[in-house]
Amino acid sequence: MPLTVPTDSMTAFEAVTWFFNQGAAHLNLRDETMDLMRHSWRELTVSVPVRLDNGQLKVFVGYRVQHNGARGPYKGGVRYHPNADLDEVRALASLMTWKTALANIPFGGAKGGVVCDPMQLSSPELNRLTRRYTQNIAHILGPNRDIPATDLGTDGQTMAWMMDAYGQLHGYTPSIVTGKPVELGGSYGREAAPGRGLVYCLEEWASLTGYRLAGAKVVIQGFGQVGSWAARLIGTLGCVVIGISDVRRGIYNPAGLDIQRVFEHSRREGSVMGFPGADSVGVQEFLELPCDILVPAAVEKVIRSDNAGRIKARIVLEAANHPTTPAADTALAERGITVVPDILVNAGGVIVSYFEWAQNIQEFRWEEERVNKELERIMKQATREVVAMAQQERITLRQAAFAIGIQRVARAIELRGFV
Numbered sequence: 385m386p387l388t389v390p391t392d393s394m395t396a397f398e399a400v401t402w403f404f405n406q407g408a409a410h411l412n413l414r415d416e417t418m419d420l421m422r423h424s425w426r427e428l429t430v431s432v433p434v435r436l437d438n439g440q441l442k443v444f445v446g447y448r449v450q451h452n453g454a455r456g457p458y459k460g461g462v463r464y465h466p467n468a469d470l471d472e473v474r475a476l477a478s479l480m481t482w483k484t485a486l487a488n489i490p491f492g493g494a495k496g497g498v499v500c501d502p503m504q505l506s507s508p509e510l511n512r513l514t515r516r517y518t519q520n521i522a523h524i525l526g527p528n529r530d531i532p533a534t535d536l537g538t539d540g541q542t543m544a545w546m547m548d549a550y551g552q553l554h555g556y557t558p559s560i561v562t563g564k565p566v567e568l569g570g571s572y573g574r575e576a577a578p579g580r581g582l583v584y585c586l587e588e589w590a591s592l593t594g595y596r597l598a599g600a601k602v603v604i605q606g607f608g609q610v611g612s613w614a615a616r617l618i619g620t621l622g623c624v625v626i627g628i629s630d631v632r633r634g635i636y637n638p639a640g641l642d643i644q645r646v647f648e649h650s651r652r653e654g655s656v657m658g659f660p661g662a663d664s665v666g667v668q669e670f671l672e673l674p675c676d677i678l679v680p681a682a683v684e685k686v687i688r689s690d691n692a693g694r695i696k697a698r699i700v701l702e703a704a705n706h707p708t709t710p711a712a713d714t715a716l717a718e719r720g721i722t723v724v725p726d727i728l729v730n731a732g733g734v735i736v737s738y739f740e741w742a743q744n745i746q747e748f749r750w751e752e753e754r755v756n757k758e759l760e761r762i763m764k765q766a767t768r769e770v771v772a773m774a775q776q777e778r779i780t781l782r783q784a785a786f787a788i789g790i791q792r793v794a795r796a797i798e799l800r801g802f803v
Contacts, residue, residue, distance in 0.1 A: 390710030393687045396475035402710045407786025421481075422801065424474055430520040432498060434513045437506055444513060446498040448521045451477035454796040457528050458494035459484055459734060462517075462542070462565075462778050463533025464510075468497030472684075476535075476705055480734070482789035483727040487736045487766050494530055495519070502537045511545050518549035521793075525550060527559040527745065531760040533737050534563035536683070540575075544568055548783060557782040559699055559744035562737035570751035571740035574733075577759060579613025581732015582679070582703055584763040587621055589724060592771045595699075598622035602639070603675040603697065605629050606682030607646075607656055610703050610730065613753070614679060615643045627665070627673050628656050631682070632672035635662035666703050672696060680707035687712045695721065702726035717780055727769055729790065 390402055391448040401422060408418055432444040444620035446469055450458040460480040463473070468596055473495045481493025498517055502510060535544055547568065550560045558569035566572060573580070590597045600623045604611050605739055607630045611670050615625050624640040632655045635641070641662060649659050657664065671678065671691060678697035687695065687708040700716065700723045702708060708716070708723060736759055743749055752759075773784040 386672070389654055390714055392685070392709045392711050393691070394710060396706065397471045397478065399706060399710050400478045401473045403782060404482075404790065405600070405784055407783050408790050410766075410779060410787045411682045411782060411791055411794070413790070413794050417797060418796060421452060421790065421793060424437045424477060425448050425453060426524065427470065427474065428521060429470065430517070430523060432513060432517045432520065434516060434597050434793070436509055436510060442500050442501050442554065446517045447471045447473045448496040448524060448663070449477040449494060451493040451495075452481040452793060453492035454793055454802065455485060455492055455653050456490035456528035457492065457526075458555070459491035459533070459737065460494035460496065461533040462496035462498070462538050462546070463535040464498050464500055464502040464537030464542075466499060466501050468499050473497040477608065479727055481793060483731050484734060485789035486727055486770070486785055486793040487731045487762055488737050488792070489735060489762070491734070496532055497562060507735065509534065510542070514542055514545040514550040516545045519553070522550055522553055525560060527741070528559060531559070531741060532561050533734070537661065539563075540565045547660060553723065559741050562740040564740070566714075569740070569744050571736055571750065571755055573755035573759070574736045574740060575609060577736035578610040578703065579615075579617055580756065581735060581759055581763045582610070582729050583617045583621060584732070584760045585707045585729050585767050586677075586701060586726065587600070589771060590621075590765040590768040592768065599708055600676040602677045602679060603625045603627035603673050604679040605634070605682055605686065606668055606704065607650060607682065611681035612647060612650075614681060614703060616647065619643065623677065626675060629665070629667060629670045631655050632665065632668075633657045634665035635659045636673055637662040638754070642695065677701055683707070685709050687716070689715055691714055693719075698722065699724065700729040702729050706728070711774050713782065723780065723782060725785045727765060728781070728785045731766065732759055732763060735759055755774060
């Protein structure tokens, strides 16, 4: 299929498909195999009626998209967000397929979502919403069929509710979801896994390319679970975090920020805003701060064609899901800026979800040291494979990452006789 000219107006799924086509172009695959991989296997839309605290009945819309299960059970988070529409969920499900294949863990790709603003719902309302959503998609879930997890707007408590709702239908089944509280079978190290995996990826990439991390100045957009853990751990590599932002504002100090104090301030005040000894920076300008490494760790499509030319970092480490549009990705490559792609950088979460699932099935808990050691092994192996292919084929890291994932899924499809 010819590669179209990328634009910022592409939908989320169109953007992911564009990246897919770029990666697949470096493989000798049959057209029918590629066509099968571009499409979701199943897309389910459900109504989620919820009785609000004020007595009003409100009907939300929920989705579960199962993109590809050739390599194992479908795996992917559940997102509660106003923009969690079908196109967005479909795109994220596709990314999960390539991410799990790139990490070489035995899962396929899926994603779920409910169109809502969780910040506007009370805890009892979220509980009722989660249970009804789970009941309405339970017939396509299962420990060997489809395993949900946390995502934007959901957390360990959400997964506990999902596990309980599923268990009321099928019996006690802790392996039905991952990202649970440790007390209910969750894995040690799961909360820090996306940030810790990012650090392992960066460390290995720097070692392979000869990049000096000591003293490298880092700007992190987003201070949620991924961004906050990345900020707290990246200093172990000798990097200096000089900028952090949240949904409201960013803070900047070219001499470096005391991350533990920023974290405590954010928890106390509900934002990084007002942190003493740092300049306040607008959300739009934040990505354009002078730095060595930029870490977008918030939402999608923050680096676009209209701001890619003003990015001053030499390395973009994608901790969020598809934070860079195809048009911006092309612009950054033309400027010689290295983009380490999301399906590699943020794979730590699903890798430790795999560990959690395996522990639940075996009914045997790993110590956190073992979790982190296995996470490091898998992240660094995947990074080595991506860098090696990129160097050998003279392609970008994103093209290499997609090509590796696509090749593994295509092989499973052919072995299983799907085409």
